[in-house]
Amino acid sequence: MNPVNYLYLAALLFTIGATGVLIRRNAIVVFMCIELMLNACNLAFVVFSRMHGNLDGQIIAFFTMVVAAAEVVVGLAIIVSLFRTRHSASVDDASLMKL
Amino acid sequence: MSFPLLTATAVLPAVGAIATAAVPAARRTAAKWLALLVSLATLALAIVILVRFDPGGARYQLTESHAWISAFGVRYELGVDGIGVALVALTALLIPFIVLAGWHDADPLETGSKRWRPTQGFFALILAVEAMVIISFEATDVFLFYIFFEAMLIPMYFLIGGFGDRAHEHGEEAASTQRSYAAVKFLLYNLVGGLIMLAAVIGLYVVAGNFSLQEIVQARANGSLHMATSTERWLFLGFFFAFAVKAPLWPLHTWLPNAMGEATAPVAVLITAVVDKVGTFAMLRFCLQLFPEASKWATPVILVLALISIVYGALLAVGQRDIKRLVAYASISHFGFIILGIFAMTSQGQSGATLYMVNHGISTAALMLVAGFLISRRGSRLIADYGGVQKVAPVLAGTFLIGGLATLSLPGLAPFVSEFLVLVGTFTRYPAIGIIATFGIVLAALYTLVLYQRTMTGPVKPEVTAMPDLRARELVVVAPLIVLLIFLGVYPKPVTDIVNPAVKQTMSDVHQTDPKPEVEAAK
Amino acid sequence: MSAQLAAYTTSTGEAFQFWVLGTVAVIGALGTVFMKKAVHSALSLAGTMIVLAVFYLANGAYFLGIVQIVVYTGAIMMLFLFVVMLVGVTAADSLKETIQGQRWLALLCGVGFGVLLLGGIGNATLTEFNGTGRANANGNVEGLAALIFTKYVFAFEITGALLITAAVGAMVLTHRERTERAKTQRELAEQRVREGKHVPPLPAPGVYARHNAVDIAGLLPDGTPSELTVNKTLRERGQIRDVSAEALNDLKALEQRAEERLERTAIEPANLKRAEEASK
């Protein structure tokens, strides 16, 4: 089997995640989909690392993980405080961008 | 290196604008005096330039040149020829009068009104316009010119929209709506023109590789820069369009009556006597010098448009009910004469056009400022609301009449000289156009005298019986302008001496010579 | 897994593993997107992540594989579950779309993007596979450590700062500062008396002898549920279970049976009707 298949898988997962972000309204699920996209990227990085024979890809993936962790922490905190004030976790309810 | 006089004339009002704006609101009278002082100091600098300028010397004098954006060959290049020096002087001359005439125009409104009017802002904006206009007259770098040509729209926009005339037949609310309409219209028209010019400026850079007027003109003259005919024409049109909007030329004129009608009289003078001159000046300096062949190619169409402007503007002036709009249409007619003179491609036409710019500035200022004094007394812009003012306020009526007579180019007053030069200049090359343009002088008499008759003569209307005559401040504004009108009408030689060499240069740039008289040609 | 095998092609074992686990990962991903309840989504995502951890291991990223399990599946997903619990486990997300054309546009974009991405990968000439054998020669963790603390040390430090900031930020966002002294029990009681509302303590939830869960509202004498009996948080989440209809039906059946037994005629049904209306 050609390791490129991993990349195909990563692309697939990424697309599914992205579509999920657009379709779901529950902010928590949206966040999960974002995590999915990040993980798909990580997979691609790891596979690249294998292809090139060096560890840089893995390092990037590592950093991605760290940043993702930070993002999740802040994001979830926002969701919680949003829920407290608006009693809802729906993205649409927070359509504050509309005048 | 000598003292950068040209930069100083532009920087002084700019700094003055900032300083005026910084005056605290409680001390608005100080702001007014500061603005007046700065404008007078600028006038003094302009006079120094006028004295230092040697009409027989190099084409561009008092030049300054510094690298600016070297990646695009943009330089900070200033220099004045005779035409530029005349217009710098005109601008510096008119601003003190505008400041003085607008002394109370931006005072806070009566208590109870919610609108906030920063008095200092009004004077700061006027000084800012002055700075930008002066640097546009001085710039010999196309890009530098373009920046200030466009930037002056910003302060003008606020002057029209923010400090407009509150007199309106349908009340203050309607005045406010009209005002913002006029300001937006002014901005949009000029921006569209400017954007098209920007494209042409970029195109010029692509073709020529730099923005320096002198270098490009030289390169074109000695053949080292070749421009395809179609390229030259497109670039010319791009430049000309922007200038024609600013000037304004029929059919791009409709912003002017709105802007002048809604602005206060001093700002209206600023528009027509100062800012619009940049348009006609730029035609003479940039269109003709950069694109001589295309200018000649476009001449027939432009002359016809100018002719339409003359007759059409005058006819519309006759039909106006609003004093300020009437003056605006009269100005459109006069700008037609200026453009006619420029594109007639004769020395008389172009000298006349330059002189016309100066004279029109002074005469319109006189007429419009007196009209403004009149309007401020009665609170109405409608001609029908006046009558018999002559009996109540003879000095006001007299100065108004002199302004009007200057507008109709009465011999002995300055505009006559320029108008006749333009007509002669046009006639020698295009007799038919010259004759039709001459009809303009009859129409000018019609709209001026009708205006005077309806407002000043006849039985005294009850609303004007208590109208005071001109006050000392107002007289200080009007009297020097009238003296200048008479002086330049009787002895215009000082101006023509400065202008003629520059016009001669321009004529040689476009490879044109004056037509020979029939008698000489026959010999 | 040896270094040689990681080169141009992979072993049959890995291929088998890829196809099986890859399918699982895709199913998990789809589950994340399409499950109605957030909890189910979270569980699906956890499955996908574990699969990915295995794939990392298979690709020679041993450290990352372990970290993926420990940090992601272990910590982050648990955080998600916590929040889901806080917001409401049972709150099912309606999948009905409210923005016109949003779903179709999203799907179109997704499919289009996917096709382009796949096409792009397929187009790329990826013939060279070096494998991680040499890079991992001194051990994967040591290799990563060498890079992190030399070449990427600056980025590493910055991520450290980022993490601290995130932690502080999360605290700031979720922490609610008390702006006034908490009321004592006594004060609360006095306030209740002063207002004249609910002078005795609030009634407890549950329908005695049948349901005693906290999310079941107590029934009033006429059979309608009283929201007062349920915790405020549950009320806000909309997680009150209403058993009034059920209870009334039971009661009705009971009465019927009793009547049959006692051979009485039916009593006037006014009460019943009211109860039915209330339960609707």
Place this chain on the structure above:
Amino acid sequence: MENLIALLIAAPLLGAALLLTGGRRLDSVGHWIGTLLSATSFVFGVILFADLLGKDAEHRTLTQHLYTWVPVESFQADVTFRLDQLSMTFVLLITGVGSLIHLYSVGYMEHDERRRRFFGYLNLFLAAMLLLVLADNYLLLYVGWEGVGLASYLLIGFWQHKPSAATAAKKAFLVNRVGDMGLSIAIMLMFTTFGTFAFGPVLGSVGDASEGKLTAIGLMLLLAACGKSAQVPLQSWLGDAMEGPTPVSALIHAATMVTAGVYLIVRSGAIFNAAPDAQLVVTVVGAVTLLFGAIVGCAKDDIKKALAGSTMSQIGYMILAAGLGPIGYVFAIMHLVTHGFFKAGLFLGAGSVMHGMNDEVDMRKYGGLRTYMPITFVTFGLGYLAIIGFPFLSGFYSKDAIIEAAFAKGGTQGWILGGVALLGAAITAFYMTRVMLMTFFGEKRWQPDENGNEPHPHESPSVMTIPMIVLAVGSVGAGFFFHLGDRFLNWLEPVTGHEEGNSPVGAGAITAATLVLLVVGAGIAYLQYGRKPVPVTAPRGSLLARAARRDLLQDDFNHVVLVRGGEHLTRSLVYVDHTLVDGVVNGTAASFGGLSGRLRRLQNGFARSYAVSMFGGAALLVAATLLMRAV
């Protein structure tokens, strides 16, 4: 001596400046300042005249170059004055009659609170008129030309509170502007033809130019003359101009300004001599106006308007003479001068009558005034006799000469022009007799005005009668003085040139015919107005009389075609400007507005919607990248 020329103009100009800017503190002495400066100018004129007389006929031309006015390449306009016999004649007429009328105005305007301003305007007029006749080039002449127009505008509209006066002033200026257009086109034509517009070079090199150009120049000059001298078709303003104070009518609209057209044509004689077609048109215009003015003069009941018709007609004679070429130039100017005397006298007399009659102008409300104001009657009567050409008075010599010259033109043209001139003489006798009879003879017909004030006719003060007496002396004696020994001819000939024409009719026969027609005209008038009482309200009259009362319908034509047509044109243009020119732009703006309104709906505020567009954008970017790589 040359330097005096500028002072000629400077004196009244100084007066104008002083009086117009001096403010109220000059109110008490303003009129004397004005009169004094005008007289000063006259004294300078006399000194210069004496100087000229002291030289031989060929060297009687003085020039004074003040400074270069407008120099642009080949266009060189100088402020240079030229004083020769022709301008000298005018200078004396203008300053002489002008000073007399200043004096008269002191009395006439005594009760006007704006008298100072009036004298300022009069001085301004004198300065402009002197500039007109002293200029050495056409452009400077043009300055004077419009300057007198301005002064005329200000003076006609002097009583601005009367809407009729303001309208008349505006009309005069506008009609004059049409003429001025002709003058400016003429100057432009001269510049393109000769490369200059100074008198000397232009008139000296006429031979080098083509006849077509010269005809065009001539016709344009004629247009200018028509405007200023109230000749058909630009005559309509003169009648209305009588709204101005009477001294103004006497000075500007009788003696001096309106004759500027004659000056222009005589001055440009060289051009007309070389353009016979233009000359023919000049004579036609003169002849038509001669009859036109005379007919209008017969029908007017307003004494000033009747005199205005007469002025028009008399200037018609002058233009006719000027159009005859060298045979007529001298007589045109001679008639101009004598006309200046008697017509100014007549107007001053009319003013004196009005002064005594509460400013009543309708002759039907006069009658029998000869006993109430004897001096006015005598001076007016002498002017009357002079204008109708009573033997040995001024008009007799000058008008006869013109009639003779018209016959001398020769051919059919000569007969027609001569006939018209003779007919004109008869009509002149008729309408002037009518004026005389209606005013001074017959029953008194005056009535109280609407305020119930009965007029008390009385003789005017001496400050008014003295100028009238002086002018009456001029109207009696000037013609004989000029005629004696052909003095006037010899004086002017070096400038204008002169030819004796070959009249097909003998001079005696013409004189006889003129006298017969004079008697016939006066007799008819006597039968109609002397024998029968004059009705106080005008009878309906014949069709011609009614048309003549309305200036032969020319005003109505102007009103319908020019005023109404112009109003419609401007109104429709205002509409076009608002809807069409502005509409195109506003339409563009509105369509952009509509488009952006549609686009605005995309911004629905849902974060997910924005996310879709971001994602779509990303997809497009990927597509673009791939596409670029594929290409």
